[in-house]
Amino acid sequence: AMRVIADAHPRWGYRRVHAGLAADGWQVNVKRVERLWRAQGLQVPPRRKGAGQKALGSDEHALWALPALRVGHVWSYDFMSVRTERGVALRVLNIVDEYTRVCVGYDVDYSIGAAGVRKLLERVFAEHGRPEVIRSDNGREFIATSLLGWLCEQGVRPVQVAKASPQQNGFIERFNGSMRDELLHREVLHSLTEARVLIGQWVRHYNTERPHSGLQMRTPAAFARYCAEQAATTPVSRQPA
Template identity: 25%
Template sequence: MKQDHPDLSVRRQCSLLSLARSGLYYQPRGESAENLKFMEIIDRQFLETPWYGSRQMARHMQREGHRCGRHRVRRLMRLMRLVPIYQEPKTSKKHPAHKIYPYLLRGLAITRRNQVWCTDISYIPMRRGFLYLVAIMDWHSRKVLSWRLSNSMDAGFCVEALKEALARYGKPKIFNSDQGSQFTSTEFTEVLLDAKVQISMDGRGRWIDNRMIERLWRSLKYECVYLNAFETGSEARKGIGAWISYYNEKRPHSSHGLLTPSEAYDTSDQYLKAAA
């Protein structure tokens, strides 16, 4: 009997399980133990003071007794995609060759599910490395529709998350993101255009529109990531997956009173019909 090539077998398993192959082949990123420690300290502080640039963050580090100068802080913050909101209100680096779409949410009342989806990428510290996490969120309900982990910043894992969300939940009227190269890539935007979804991208002064997912990252990190110090990609995927299920299904969201994000998503159309 003919045996599959090992890489083909892995691709089939990934397809069946909706996993990113990058997670299965995860290798800890090549930063020193000291830099990884500094990155976690910077990440925790940035959740508290997202206006800190590299100069202020370096001063904070030095006041706490860490020998970490501004140039190192700046490099690590760039690696982690941390951009202070007062300095440049964009959460990731633009690609000069990619098309930037106009911002469509100005003055728009977002009152129902699948009216607007949004996305973001966050740095996830590991015991001996780090990963990147992307999430697709329904703006109105705050439900996480899909997510992926990756050990690189290419667009592939973002495209996988987007395709899963579209397959499971239909399509939104508008999809909003920052101007990061992953979201402006042809690979990503073509999926939205093929689905006839309007593309919206945050412009200058619109960093506040990322606040829903920023709150998600803060809760995820303090309630899951920092408490567990995951060793491997599979451990991180399992732990983060369990927390996101808890967040969606069991954790009432402040925007919806006693309703969880999943309940708010499932009932939003009913409330609109009752109000009408």
């Protein structure tokens, strides 16, 4: 009976197998199951390493090594996970202009793959233009060959921070942390539709009403307007003939 359960559930150890035996009516303690388990040479097989693309990031793509110098220079994006009241998992993808801190785009869905990332970027590019650089971690959606190739076709340079180094992508990490702290930890989400509405409202609030400590307490939208006004009034220097 122990082997039957082990064959049906190869990732189970002897403790779970014991629980399965007990559920089937076997009156046997866990220590005896452990002895029999070892005597039979049973063991949980090692996890198979993924055969996907290796991490592409490096320290030279950290925010302090590659800082945003102007509006539209560097964008960053990353995912968040959230659950509804019934435990349904949702994914949130946010995109931030690092210089102005404006959230230029977001998406909320049950699943967002590389094709979904591209779809959101197409919409945001049409509305805000294209950045020179877009920074991400090494999530499989961000390093998909199809997405990287498309970004290069658009004239956008995709860069990835070093593996397991979220601090190197600090602007989007801070944005996501603010969203979680100020919205997601305070609201009970009942559906995907409600999540989309509430997150959309919060993003508008963040861009246009919420003072940002990194922008001398201006809102991201107000700072973006200030940058546009400065660019419009700054004379263009003439190059010598």
